[in-house]
Amino acid sequence: AEYRSYPLSSPDFQLDDVTLYPNPSSKEIFIESKNNPITKIEIFSLLGARMLTFNHTIESIDISHFDQGIYLVKIYTEQGMALKKVVKK
Numbered sequence: 444a445e446y447r448s449y450p451l452s453s454p455d456f457q458l459d460d461v462t463l464y465p466n467p468s469s470k471e472i473f474i475e476s477k478n479n480p481i482t483k484i485e486i487f488s489l490l491g492a493r494m495l496t497f498n499h500t501i502e503s504i505d506i507s508h509f510d511q512g513i514y515l516v517k518i519y520t521e522q523g524m525a526l527k528k529v530v531k532k
Contacts, residue, residue, distance in 0.1 A: 461520070480520060
């Protein structure tokens with residue numbers, strides 16, 4: 444049998460294009476995409492509960508009301524999806 448690996452998204456899309464800062468954060472986070480416009484952002488708890496959804500580009504996200512812990516941030520662009528972890532302190 445022959446095994447091959449296929450990319451999950453466009454080969455031009457680099458997760459490095461998407462940055463999330465500051466991390467950790469106690470108040471707000473900023474998400475930037477250098478080359479591809481952000482089309483959607485979702486934030487989940489580690490238990491899988493969706494905390495926030497944005498269907499547009501935003502300047503910053505207020506996470507001050509979140510409990511302390513680790514959250515997963517799904518950042519969708521036209522070229523693919525980046526998954527980042529953010530620590531709420």
